[in-house]
Amino acid sequence: MDDQTRMLASMGGLGGLSQADVGDPDSVRKQQDIGDILQQIMAITDESLDEAQARKHALNCHRMKPALFSVLCEIKEKTVLSIRGVQEEDPPDPQIMRLDNMLLAEGVSGPEKGGGSAAAAAAAAAAGGSPNDSSIEHSDYRAKLAQIRQIYHSELEKYEQACSEFTNHVMNLLREQSRTRPISPKEIERMVAIIHRKFSSIQMQLKQSTCEAVMILRSRFLDARRKRRNFNKQATEVLNEYFYSHLSNPYPSEEAKEELAKKCGITVSQVSNWFGNKRIRYKKNIGKFQEEANLYAVKTAVDAANVSAQASQANSPATPNSGGYPAPCYTPDGRL
DNA sequence: ACATATGATTAAGA
DNA sequence: TCTTAATCATATGT
Numbered sequence: 001m002d003d004q005t006r007m008l009a010s011m012g013g014l015g016g017l018s019q020a021d022v023g024d025p026d027s028v029r030k031q032q033d034i035g036d037i038l039q040q041i042m043a044i045t046d047e048s049l050d051e052a053q054a055r056k057h058a059l060n061c062h063r064m065k066p067a068l069f070s071v072l073c074e075i076k077e078k079t080v081l082s083i084r085g086v087q088e089e090d091p092p093d094p095q096i097m098r099l100d101n102m103l104l105a106e107g108v109s110g111p112e113k114g115g116g117s118a119a120a121a122a123a124a125a126a127a128g129g130s131p132n133d134s135s136i137e138h139s140d141y142r143a144k145l146a147q148i149r150q151i152y153h154s155e156l157e158k159y160e161q162a163c164s165e166f167t168n169h170v171m172n173l174l175r176e177q178s179r180t181r182p183i184s185p186k187e188i189e190r191m192v193a194i195i196h197r198k199f200s201s202i203q204m205q206l207k208q209s210t211c212e213a214v215m216i217l218r219s220r221f222l223d224a225r226r227k228r229r230n231f232n233k234q235a236t237e238v239l240n241e242y243f244y245s246h247l248s249n250p251y252p253s254e255e256a257k258e259e260l261a262k263k264c265g266i267t268v269s270q271v272s273n274w275f276g277n278k279r280i281r282y283k284k285n286i287g288k289f290q291e292e293a294n295l296y297a298v299k300t301a302v303d304a305a306n307v308s309a310q311a312s313q314a315n316s317p318a319t320p321n322s323g324g325y326p327a328p329c330y331t332p333d334g335r336l
Numbered sequence: 337a338c339a340t341a342t343g344a345t346t347a348a349g350a
Numbered sequence: 351t352c353t354t355a356a357t358c359a360t361a362t363g364t
Contacts, residue, residue: 228343230361272352349354
């Protein structure tokens with residue numbers, strides 16, 4: 001209402017009519033006519049609701065109404081545009097573009113299941129490793145991702161629906177109001193743009209949190225520490241055998257590592273990890289490993305004895321060379 | 337539930 | 351680049 005009264009006041013003698021008309025007695029009549037209409041419009045708020053309603057209707061049907069309305073729109077257009085300037089165009093937000101790209105890359109916002117699972121399968125293949133394990137892990141991963149994706153889509157749909165509903169509502173409201181106050185199509189457009197901006201900022205939050213969820217999911221599944229599996233018994237046995245039979249220098253060469261890896265069904269770097277852990281842990285607490293050391297010393301001794309076909313003799317183990325690491329204190333009867 | 341074992345990661349150093 | 355040492359996060363045993 002504020003705009004309206006201000007505008008009406010500023011109009012003064014009605015800019016809609018050209019100066020040439022002023023002298024014309026007919027135009028004078030028109031002027032009075034319009035002045036009368038404006039008076040009625042300005043007074044409308046002072047009337048009771050019913051009266052105002054009736055008055056509005058009457059004014060709406062007035063023959064001058066369309067002309068007056070378009071003039072008012074024109075004036076309002078000018079004032080509003082001059083007040084707000086021209087800061088219409090908003091650049092595509094780099095932030096939201098980043099989020100969009102990431103969601104697309106993760107297969108959250110992209111095409112349906114087909115593409116996503118294919119990408120996941122490709123990722124699984126690229127990651128390598130034992131097929132049993134990783135396929136299980138990845139199906140789990142895929143399931144969680146699908147969950148995120150589903151939530152994302154349903155939320156997005158909700159937002160979009162709410163946005164269009166709200167936009168419709170506002171547009172209807174404006175259209176309704178445009179019957180009694182000057183509202184130009186441009187204004188409606190601008191309003192719609194504003195609403196869309198607001199809603200897209202909400203959407204951005206959704207995208208942001210979805211991205212976070214995906215990141216967390218990724219870190220959960222990609223961090224190998226989280227899906228730690230112990231090596232099987234036979235593998236640890238092989239590793240321990242090597243370790244304790246090379247106690248003085250438990251640093252397998254690249255080739256040795258490769259062979260151990262093959263024997264144990266693990267990767268070379270896993271062998272390296274194992275030896276790294278084993279060395280440091282053995283060194284840190286030799287006492288704790290004494291029993292194990294003896295056990296493997298016996299084992300290798302027995303093996304050696306078997307291989308050399310000297311089974312008849314009592315075990316006389318070839319105590320492993322003791323260098324940097326103290327040798328286990330082995331007792332012939334196998335006790336500690 | 338808790339402690340211990342264990343595979344993986346990381347920073348720092350040689 | 352490989353190792354050590356510390357640390358993380360899970361697995362396993364009690």
